[in-house]
Amino acid sequence: MTSDARTLLQVSGLRKTYRTGKAEFVAVDDLSFSVRAGGALGIVGESGSGKTTTARMLIGLERPDAGRILVQGEPLAATVRGKAARLARAKAVQIVFQDPYLSLDARISIGATIDGVLRLHGLTDRADRAARTKELLAQVGLGEREATALPRKLSGGQRQRAAIARALAVEPAVLVLDEAVSALDVSVQAQVLNLLSDIRRDTGIGLVFVSHDLAVVRYVCDEALVLYRGRTMEHRPVADLLTHPGHPYTQLLLASVPRPGWDPDSISRRRRELDPLPAAGAPGGRG
Amino acid sequence: MALLEYEALSIALPGMARPVLDGIDLTVSAGEVVALVGESGSGKSVTARAALGLFPAGARLEGQVRVDGTDLVGAEATGLRTVRTAKASMIFQDPRAGINPVRRIGDFLTESLRVSHGWAKDRANARAVELLTAVGLPDPARHLNQYPHELSGGMLQRVMIAGALTAEPRLLLCDEPTTALDVSTQAEIMAILGRLQRERDLGLLLITHDIELAAAACDRIYVMYAGRIVETAPTAELFAAPRHPYTAGLLGSSPPLSAPDGPPARLTPIPGAPMGLLDSASGCSFTARCRFARPGVCDQSPPPLEQHGTALVACYRADDLTDAPATLAPTATVPNSTNREDS
Incomplete structure (x- = not known):
């Protein structure tokens, strides 16, 4: 595989196993994909599929057992020592988690959080930082009033926008969103989804969008990768995947989405038929 | 007479700017599957809990909520107990929050039969096996001796459904029963709930934030906003217009999951x-x-x-x-x- 200049993220042969006593559990197995500038890849799967482990490896919270991650052609270092290396890592990949409460400092206003990120990344002039903070918040639809507020004074949707603005402040090559809209009310979720499609259009950032929700993935991404027990079942353009799902597991996921005329009985039958297939010592997911 | 009837039920808490519930009118008849849809803070869970006489502490109550004719607003202990032990049961979002982690599944399922109904141990155990079979668990006798942590979330939610059915209630209240589960597990749980509802002619009230799930599973939908019902209609009508x-x-x-070719239209x-x-x-x-x-x-x-x-x-x-x-x-x-x- 060669990476052209527009490939931001290239992942090949990624593998992660966890051990409990003598038992070995393969969380992610031989995972490969790439994301180009302005591209968005959806990683779809249910609990235990390895999608969150993948997200954590992309930002260096977990170390892969095998395989490599290249960001703009440079390997993601296995260990990060010293300020320069940490800042470089931060510039490569940023993440937005499901619960912004846990990723924003409760004692610091949204504006000050972003100001701190900008200062850390070398924007020394106070007025420049203030202008850039305002610009970043405006980009996610937050104003002066939200900038001075503490996280707990904001609604869930506003907090998630603030978390996105904080990630964008670093100007990363790749932004990973791990179930970033799952906890939001549907009316607010739509606001954040529109924001993500604006960011894709305006910044050329590469998005890795981890989600269990196929409809949301269809809206945000142009490609989707379906994970099941750590393995890639299918990786195709998202419109194609949803209209002609090739793998029985993708078909099951699609059929499971509630809609009028939904037949949960046939879905649970198909699920039982599928289940024994690649079961290799997986501990209880939510099945 | 409907199985579950709310009549102008209002619940107000001191210090709040608006009532938690404001004049709720809602009915569920036997054999009917009804959804109550709303976003966080709309009051949908408070509404569901009211059907078991579980009101927020210090609340001022007006109106009525009747289960099989018993009004729970100001009900006496015996009336409440009859409704809770024999007429209505509730299934919650997180099965792990509703079960004692250090007691076995069998203890959980037989406790109410033995304590409230005075059944002998063997009889209660036989009934528990029967219920676990009804919710499609593969090895009921073994599950009785297992602890909650040994079961996955989907399996444990089936145990909770079995637990809700021990007293043979006529009304099942389901508060986001599948929200914590994967989509294919959700389908399984909804299939089980649908089958039990049809077999036993239960009245079922599904509380959910997911209007698509409500449309897929229910005959009629109530939409709630800020403590009030803003619209109710048969499912097909509500969706079409x-x-x-x-x-x-x-x-x-x-x-939308399926749409014409080309990039999806912008959401509104x-x-x-x-x-x-x-x-x-x-x-x-x-x-x-x-x-x-x-x-x-x-x-x-x-x-x-x-x-x-x-x-x-x-x-x-x-x-x-x-x-x-x-x-x-x-x-x-x-x-x-x-x-x-x-x-």
Whole structure:
């Protein structure tokens, strides 16, 4: 595989196993994909599929057992020592988690959080930082009033926008969103989804969008990768995947989405038929 | 007589700007599957709990909520006990929160039979096996001796459903029963609930934030916003022609799974955030987020629920909107800066 200049993220042969006593559990197995500038890849799967482990490896919270991650052609270092290396890592990949409460400092206003990120990344002039903070918040639809507020004074949707603005402040090559809209009310979720499609259009950032929700993935991404027990079942353009799902597991996921005329009985039958297939010592997911 | 009947039920808490529930009217008959849909803070869980006589501490109550004829507002202990042990059961979102982690599944399932109904151990165990079989668990006798941590979330939710059925209730209240589960597990749980409901002719009230799930599983839908019912209609009608702007907004906010070729159309979010308990509105609570609100009309007094075709709708502009359905279609611009705090 060669990476052209527009490939931001290239992942090949990624593998992660966890051990409990003598038992070995393969969380992610031989995972490969790439994301180009302005591209968005959806990683779809249910609990235990390895999608969150993948997200954590992309930002260096977990170390892969095998395989490599290249960001703009440079390997993601296995260990990060010293300020320069940490800042470089931060510039490569940023993440937005499901619960912004846990990723924003409760004692610091949204504006000050972003100001701190900008200062850390070398924007020394106070007025420049203030202008850039305002610009970043405006980009996610937050104003002066939200900038001075503490996280707990904001609604869930506003907090998630603030978390996105904080990630964008670093100007990363790749932004990973791990179930970033799952906890939001549907009316607010739509606001954040529109924001993500604006960011894709305006910044050329590469998005890795981890989600269990196929409809949301269809809206945000142009490609989707379906994970099941750590393995890639299918990786195709998202419109194609949803209209002609090739793998029985993708078909099951699609059929499971509630809609009028939904037949949960046939879905649970198909699920039982599928289940024994690649079961290799997986501990209880939510099945 | 309906199995479950709310009649102008209001619940107010001291120190809040608006009532938690404001004049709820809702019915569920035997054999009927009804959904109550709303976003966080709309009061849907408070509504469900009221059907078991579980009211927030210190609340001021008005109106009635009757289960099989027993009014739970101001009910005596014996009345409450009869409803809770024999007439109605509830299934919650997180099965792990509702089961003692250091007791076995069998203890959980037989406790009420032995304590409330005085059954002998063997008889209660036999009944528990029967119930676990009914919810499709593969090895009922073994599960009785297992602890909750040995089962996955989907399996444990089936245990909770079995537990809800021990007393043979006629009414099942399901508060986001599948929200914590994967989509294919959700389908399995809904299949089990649907089968049990049909076999036993239960009345089922499904509380959910997911209007698509409500449409897939229920005969009739109530939509709730800021403590009030804003629209109720048979499912097909509600989906084909939502009459309240909030219902239409919810439908417009959900990204469609299947759509014509080409990139998906831009979503039309409802601007702002759901109303918190510290916000109040003199008229329709949805006015601040509504693109169709008319000053001087919508902000004066709360609109009453009125009949429009097969639906009941609380909106002064319902007639205008349904006569011109095009106005409900997504428009190009949506005001973006009307965010309010919701706490």
